[in-house]
Amino acid sequence: MTDPDKDRRARWRAYHRACNAIVNAWRASGTNRPMPPFPAWPDGLDDLRCGAKTRAGTPCKRKDLTDLGRCKLHGGMSTGPTTAEGKARAALNGNAPKRKQSP
Numbered sequence: 001m002t003d004p005d006k007d008r009r010a011r012w013r014a015y016h017r018a019c020n021a022i023v024n025a026w027r028a029s030g031t032n033r034p035m036p037p038f039p040a041w042p043d044g045l046d047d048l049r050c051g052a053k054t055r056a057g058t059p060c061k062r063k064d065l066t067d068l069g070r071c072k073l074h075g076g077m078s079t080g081p082t083t084a085e086g087k088a089r090a091a092l093n094g095n096a097p098k099r100k101q102s103p
Helices: 006-029 084-093
Strands: none
Touching: none
């Protein structure tokens, strides 16, 4: 099965990489000046949809895409805790049943 929006999604990701590079360079400069302008919006991406297969087997119709080119439901936004504190808290939880936290 081929995705008809594969090329458009690749252009979406390239656009977001370019925008993220501008933002990161601006933050690293430590200046208070306004952020430099972003590249022009690519043609043909105005109506880009997520398109991931839903549980019903139909394509997802959401338009709020992340930089990966999928919506927040299908893009895998969270990969779990990333800080040492979050990882320790997750390790304590394990498969234990939920319990009340003491104040």
